[in-house]
Amino acid sequence: MDTAYLIQQLINGLTLGAVYALVAIGYTMVYGIIGMINFAHGEVYMVGAFLSLIGIIVMGLIGVTWVPLALLIVLILAMAITALYGWAIERIAYRPLRGSFRLAPLISAIGVSIFLQNYVQLAQGARPKPIAPVIRGGFELLTSEGGFAVTLSYLQIFIVVLTIALMIGFTYLITQTPLGRAQRACEQDRTMASLIGVDVDRTIAMTFVMGAALAAVAGMMVTLYYGVIDFYIGFLAGVKAFTAAVLGGIGSLPGAVLGGLLIGLIEALWSAYFSVEYKDVAVFAILVLVLIFRPSGLLGRPEIEKV
């Protein structure tokens, strides 16, 4: 096992981690603002992946062959439509239950999750959908004496750069814009936020919209990266992103990003040095350990009782 191999795994892990981070943000934001785990979020990501797949195929059919333009159009459409899904889910399945007991929205979320899986299975078929690689090629960074070549594909660069750009925009949105301020205010005291004139319902809806849009980007990345998707990918990716959010500290945005990257790295390194079959076991073992020993996560604040 030489350094070149390790570097390659780190590159792969970071790419995967970027995808998890984007999904994890959706979990952590929704938890932050209404204190519920949106278990349908993985399925939202899956819907985003399917929309991207369809979009890419349609772009090919209508003859948009310049890849950056095609991807940009697909990205915007996938984000917009998935955001609509996010909005509708909140409106139909969660908002009516907001005043209800704590478990009600959770059960509703599981219902939405099952619904979306079956809906996509019915609409798109149960068989995995392949797609031809859209972004090909890459750099060969270095070759070790053993003949192992470290490659950094253009696709990996695309994924990481897009993730970083989204993170910057997103951080700006949360810290500097009125919407972000309103979200943070609602996170702390929803009643008070409405008393200073903030439309709390709309702010919560926007949180779902933003989370879903980011999940759509992750879905598109995965479609491009693995080249094959099916109606069931949302479950595993969703639980892993949830693990990432918990690891980073649920409710904390930087935590979600950190957690996502760590989970991606752990998964890649575990597959490389131990066994591919048990990579999911490694990830979920971390979920268990974090929940036992550090429930507030790496960057989360400990739960403080409101007086």
Add this chain to the structure above:
Amino acid sequence: MSRPLLTVEHLTMRFGGLTAINDVSFEAQAGHITAVIGPNGAGKTTVFNCLTGFYKPTVGRLTLTRPGSDQSFLLERLDDFRITKTAGVARTFQNIRLFTGMSVLENLMVAQHNRLMRASGYSLLGLAGWPSFRKAEAEAVEKARFWLNRTGLIARADEPAGSLPYGDQRRLEIARAMCTDPALLCLDEPAAGLNPRESAELNALLLMIRNDYGVGLLLIEHDMSVVMEISDHIVVLDYGRKIAEGTPAQIKANPDVIRAYLGEDDEAEGAVA
């Protein structure tokens, strides 16, 4: 004479068998400080909760007319956030409710949410650094700084609101309420827990808000030195009923009020009054 800022008509609020407020009517004028006083449990905070949409009154009508316009709002029919957004009612709490994790300045910025949302195209243009958003944001900061100056908090603008001392938090809550551009400002025991010096500063602040902004203030207060000194009009509640109404001088001399505060005038107690 123009219509009063706030008209409360036959307000009744029942919780099951308990009647917290029973047929209370009063008015509050713009540019006046109207105090609502009464012994503990008289229903003062319940009146506020009805005004700000926490409770929907069992019976009664709450009409707010913004000065300078003929537009009236029936507060009991508005969604909670519209009471602040469109009707212009702001409120502070007995137990302070700041956004403790946000900075002092941000607390005042979030209070100007609706104007900034419009200027920033619901944050989409804001994301692109649109000029109109930058301008609105600068104005909002300016306004926030103005109120921080007025409340003496300017040096602490970037600290988390939760780290301020108690008296500062009270003033910040008032500053935040003022940043929503209210027509009516409801203050629930603003002087509670303040020392005499802070309480004198508070009086000055409230008088300034009344005189310079023409805002109507509705004040729940136990501290009679505050009430008698700054109120233009006093409404006295006892067991959910209005027992008296008038100027501070009239209220001081009103036997019903004295009885409500000091107990029935049957034995030795009466002599104390």
